[in-house]
Amino acid sequence: MILQSTDRSILPEETDLPTLITLTRGSKLYGGRPVLNEVSMLVRSGTGTALIGRNGSGKSTILSILAGLLRLSSGELTYGREGLTIGYAPEAFPGLKLPADDYLHLMGRLAGLSQAVTESQVSELLNIFKLEAARSRPMAGFSKGMLQKVNLIQSLLIRPQLLLLDEPMSGLDLPAQHTLIELLLELKSEGTALVFSVHEPQTVEALADAVYVLQDGQMIRTIQGAGNLRTAPAVYIVFNGLSQAGQQAVKSLPGILSMQPVPESADSAYIGITVEQSVSDSCLQQILAAGGSVISVERLGGLSDLVKWMDPKDPNGSARE
Structure with missing residues (x-):
């Protein structure tokens, strides 16, 4: 079933999966300028939700709001459970002077993990993303792809119930993309809800159960159900x-x-x-x-109709801020 946002139904299909996030008529202003306009969405455990749209459409703003980093100017955001654990990988990740190992251990401690659990998780994820040999090197010398791997690892340390990813494939080579998709599918099967912005159709097809299309801060189309992404x-x-x-x-x-x-x-x-x-x-x-x-x-x-909204450029062919 294809739906655009309506008041009567945010998620039309009946399901027993618990609700983690409900965003109702959410709007956000920056300096009096609207960047989100009455956006509604619903996120359930064990599902993947893709946010697509050209650059500047509001995807990163939604992720920051769901992460609790930004407040709505109007509308309502409710969480389905108390103490919800959230992992968040922003689009931009700086090349810090800290070694990757030190940074990840610090993030583990900030997340409340014990030293033993942090060490175990850091070692496992560095190995999965083939960064073990670089763990003691300062991140200031890392490539974009290496920085993105560290960014993803820090978001995964706590095995979150809600994982927010802003352009997770950015900078990753194909083997690393395949590794990430396998890991995210595993998390979904364990009940983690994924919400991610993306420009790659193959990522949507592999992970998404729902797609929200944004343009200029408005939700212009929604597709619910993985089958409908392919044949709708x-x-x-x-x-x-x-x-x-x-x-x-x-x-x-x-x-x-x-x-x-x-x-x-x-x-x-x-x-x-x-x-x-x-x-x-x-x-x-x-x-x-x-x-x-x-x-x-x-x-x-299905997806063939959505590809034009995954292009990071605007309709005139120029990149948008």
């Missing part, structure tokens, strides 16, 4: 010219998956609606019969 035929229709009553009549039709204003449009009257492919013709007929105008019709279908 639907049609996205943009229209205008309908009254509120006419819009409600369209929204009540069978096979309607989501309906909301089109955020990227200069015309606030444009409405985007996602419908099951089998009922798209009847939906178009209803819009036209009610006096509306159809602006565009686009067929959707």
